[in-house]
Amino acid sequence: MAERRDFEAFTRDYPIPPGEIEYSDKPDVLIHADRIIGVELANLHKVDGANPTSEKVQGLRRTEVIEIAERKHRALNGRNIELWVDFNPEYPIVKVGDTAEALLSVATRIANEHAGHQSFNALEECPEIRFLFHNGKEYPDAKWRLAQSHDVPSLLFERVKEIVAIKSAKAQKYQNCDEYWLLLTVDFWDPSQDQYIDWPHGVSIDTTPFSKVLLYKPAFRQVVEVQQ
Known part of the structure; x- marks a missing residue:
């Protein structure tokens, strides 16, 4: 307890x-x-845990967004890239499905960049994302990950x-x-x-x-x- x-x-x-x-x-x-x-x-x-902008709620939504986008990316037979994603707390996720589709769109666009990709600025099509990274390589067991940073x-x-x-x-x-x-x-x-x-x-x-x-x-x- x-x-x-x-x-x-x-x-x-x-x-x-x-x-x-x-x-x-x-x-x-x-x-x-x-x-x-x-x-x-x-x-x-x-923040009150019932507040949709709270870390308690947003943490769950971030994980769900990544899982949905990754699953759809695999279904599209995209390259098996590993992706690290950090979300911007100033743009809380409101609709998980919409944010997942936006992440999928970005991932599809950058997946073929064999030299890798790093985005350190908010993405116009997905302001909820603050940082995005993949190293350009493919892995048979590739996994998309939440790489969230937090201020204290x-x-x-x-x-x-x-x-x-x-x-x-x-x-x-x-x-x-x-x-x-x-x-x-x-x-x-x-x-x-x-x-x-x-x-x-x-x-x-x-x-x-x-x-x-x-x-x-x-x-x-x-x-x-x-x-x-």
Whole structure:
């Protein structure tokens, strides 16, 4: 269970009161110390995962676009080239089928370039593509691949405020505890989450039901307390 894994890592990187740990629900963890501390856990995604522009959604669409275009290219008996594709997040994929057809068109055009091909600029017929590469060779087991690069932004503190507000509204339904903490985890390996977690100086959030709001990046063993 991801939440349990994250909390166990957190206990190695942040001092918690000694006591029995109970994995529960609403909130996710209970620390039975001198006082009962309820800890609610959540991942800090850059954008709501239901948003079609989110990395969570776009990542799936990018893979699907490549698979569809590659399958059609093989059906057309095109050269068995390997293709690496990077998509532009500023032009999110809206219709998978349309983007796949555009990628197929570009691939068909460049497939016979025996010297290879590199495109580092947005393609007019497919602005969703930011980078395209093939080395000009054929392979019997050629495979088209997603070669996506990602920027790591500064902490999206407005997004933090949004999640804190959502969790605060739900806190009234939590089990009775002496105090509550909110732990927001950033997974370095997940591009839909990865961001720096340094809290901006002089910025605070409104008072919440949580005595502590903590940001945690396990890969760096970094914990930051949000100012309230």
